[in-house]
Amino acid sequence: MKQISVPAHAKGERLDVFLTSEWPETNRTQIAKRIKSGEISVNGKTASVHQFLKEGDEISILKEELRKPSKAAPKSKLGSLHTQHASLPRLDIIKETEDWIVVNKPVGVVVHPDTRHLTGTLVDAVLKHAPQMAKVGEDPSRPGIMHRLDKEVSGLMVFAKTQAAFDSLKHQFATHTVDKRYLALVHGEITQEEGDLKFRIARSTSKNRMAAKPQTAEDGKAAWTHYKNIRRFHHATLLELTILSGRTHQIRAHLLAFNHPVIGDPLYTRAGLSRSIKAPHTLLQNIHLAFTDPTTGERQIFDLTPSQSMLHMMSQLSPPHLKKV
Numbered sequence: 001m002k003q004i005s006v007p008a009h010a011k012g013e014r015l016d017v018f019l020t021s022e023w024p025e026t027n028r029t030q031i032a033k034r035i036k037s038g039e040i041s042v043n044g045k046t047a048s049v050h051q052f053l054k055e056g057d058e059i060s061i062l063k064e065e066l067r068k069p070s071k072a073a074p075k076s077k078l079g080s081l082h083t084q085h086a087s088l089p090r091l092d093i094i095k096e097t098e099d100w101i102v103v104n105k106p107v108g109v110v111v112h113p114d115t116r117h118l119t120g121t122l123v124d125a126v127l128k129h130a131p132q133m134a135k136v137g138e139d140p141s142r143p144g145i146m147h148r149l150d151k152e153v154s155g156l157m158v159f160a161k162t163q164a165a166f167d168s169l170k171h172q173f174a175t176h177t178v179d180k181r182y183l184a185l186v187h188g189e190i191t192q193e194e195g196d197l198k199f200r201i202a203r204s205t206s207k208n209r210m211a212a213k214p215q216t217a218e219d220g221k222a223a224w225t226h227y228k229n230i231r232r233f234h235h236a237t238l239l240e241l242t243i244l245s246g247r248t249h250q251i252r253a254h255l256l257a258f259n260h261p262v263i264g265d266p267l268y269t270r271a272g273l274s275r276s277i278k279a280p281h282t283l284l285q286n287i288h289l290a291f292t293d294p295t296t297g298e299r300q301i302f303d304l305t306p307s308q309s310m311l312h313m314m315s316q317l318s319p320p321h322l323k324k325v
Contacts, residue, residue, distance in 0.1 A: 155286025168294035181288035212257030
């Protein structure tokens with residue numbers, strides 16, 4: 001058995017991310033499998049893949065060496081013949097250059113392979129289109145990925161096709177010079193024209209999701225979401241959202257804490273919501289993306305109109321304070 005004591009610089013890191021840095025020859029998918037199988041524990045207790053670490057935590061690993069993937073359940077090899085014969089999502093390309101590709105991610109598609117989705121991801125489709133992207137980035141299972149969208153969230157995403165473009169875009173994301181804006185249809189009527197949500201984001205101790213906590217809380221990470229009120233309906237509001245930090249499920253967790261969860265969100269929801277407002281999926285969409293071209297230095301700006309699901313839902317809603325007859 002191998003034991004690792006979490007150093008001060010790793011405080012607040014996710015368990016799978018920390019262990020991936022300890023084993024640079026592997027990736028987070030392999031680490032996640034070992035955590036879920038019970039081979040890895042923290043302070044003598046069963047660990048979670050997304051568990052956040054504290055300085056001094058003791059990580060116990062039953063076997064230091066990594067096991068090879070089982071031949072009985074072959075892992076998808078990105079860009080391989082196996083992947084190309086899998087059912088791939090349709091690739092909606094907005095714009096493409098030699099360095100990057102911008103796509104409109106559809107609802108219901110996972111961005112990259114994980115323990116539950118080995119094939120049929122957005123990355124698989126992008127790699128079939130641009131196989132040279134396979135070695136771009138820092139994680140073989142997430143080639144070219146600059147940012148992610150949840151499975152039930154649609155909208156604009158950019159992938160790097162070269163390592164130079166990846167490094168440039170990574171720096172732009174880290175320095176907040178990439179502009180992303182989301183559209184969300186939420187429960188409840190919001191009267192404020194705009195505002196800021198600054199709840200801290202931490203892993204929930206009672207549910208399999210993130211939790212938004214007060215700014216004064218000691219745990220979690222600082223997070224900042226700015227919202228603008230676009231249009232109000234009876235029991236609903238259309239918001240434009242800008243995130244000034246990139247926490248997991250940030251918008252969804254913030255809006256739930258704000259008491260205005262996203263319509264159609266099955267995870268970040270609460271009791272007492274209007275039963276007449278239902279949607280087939282989470283009505284959250286990344287509608288605006290802007291970044292600087294790594295090669296030309298020109299600003300690239302992309303915008304989407306609201307999705308058909310969003311438009312259909314709004315057509316079913318009444319103006320504020322008026323009930324449908």
